[in-house]
Amino acid sequence: MKGVQFRNHRVMGDIISLASRYRDEGADELVFYDITASPHGRTVDRSWVNKVAGVLDIPFCVAGGIRSLADAETILNLGADKISINTPALERPGLIEDLAKRFGAQCVVIGIDSSSENGNYTVYQNTGDPERSRSSQRSTLEWINEVQLRGAGEIVLNCMNQDGVKNGYDVEQLSKAREICGVPLIASGGAGTMAHFKEVFTTSKVDGALAATVFHSAQIKIPDLKTYLIKANIAIRPPEIKD
């Protein structure tokens, strides 16, 4: 299982055509993420969610600026399957319980931006804006435990040191997270080659691997990646041949 992450979506037509393209190529899930939504204390325009839901026949998740039950309800009613919360959960952890009770744990994804410093893993917040990005003073592994107790249904662990570097996922950190993570764990940050995907699935036993750049640039094509992973005996939905 694998996801494609959208950042800083541009005009509507782009979103729909990209979403359709990834759907046809066999992506297993899409994540739409506005990294500028949280730091500026605003929410993104949500009308596109309904249009995306109309063309997708695979699950998708919306992340960015979801601060309340009302925000979440709007997005889910427009057709998203999941919502992903990052900074607002750090600011008010009780939001996780509220969301899980109201909508069910299965649609509550907690995004964690984690930085590795001197062998310690620390959670960062407001990472969408370089000027406001800062440490939350929380230990990543403790936060992973806490969000599960509060009702998180899935965790996306974005390893910041690897993000955008294309040197591979942080398998050491992800393996430590896996040991304590009883809900689906999705790796994020660092994908550069097909071997990186194989490594994170086999070494860190994650449930999914998320990537953006390598797919958007078509450096890695999803059907090729899937064929490669199936040959490596990783259980994954085969690429689909569509007319």
Place this chain on the structure above:
Amino acid sequence: MSSCPVIIATGGANLASLIFALKRLGNEPVVSEDPKVIKMASHIILPGVGAARDAMSRLKATNLASLIPNLKQPVLGICLGLQLLYSGSEEDNATCLNIIPGYASRFPKKTGLPVPQMGWNSLTNVKRTPLMNGVRDGDYAYFIHSYALPINEHTYVTANYGESFSAVVQYNNFYATQFHPERSSSVGSLILSNFLNI
């Protein structure tokens, strides 16, 4: 041929993706909890996300709990909708519609797998039924659930998540999938199309 599918409003369930999936197949589904509307439908879909007890309370409050077992049209339960067709669920000891004998139980912790199961899984032991025309062993579908039904004579497809469970069941005019066909790509679309052609 067009059909008039009605989706039963079970409350809490996100119906947008299901409505879109039916529209892509050329249907105009109606969402209702009115017994008169449901009785007139050509096909009835019982979706469901959330807790069994909550969904049953809602079905009782709208008098649908007594109507549904007597429906003669094709009925399709999806996810929690499958579990509602059974006698009950271990989840809060909920009593369900009791159309099919059996109880849903939570995935055991001992398998070490994340619960809920949330993702794509392959379908196995696909038996012949109109609902599964053209679906083959090894096709993938998208699952989100923490509770599952054991395999019995009404099981038409199985899947495995640490243990084998019922992925598709059928009993007379009642059909159900534990996975979400509306989120299962072209395989799911085929299953919905098959259902509307029953």
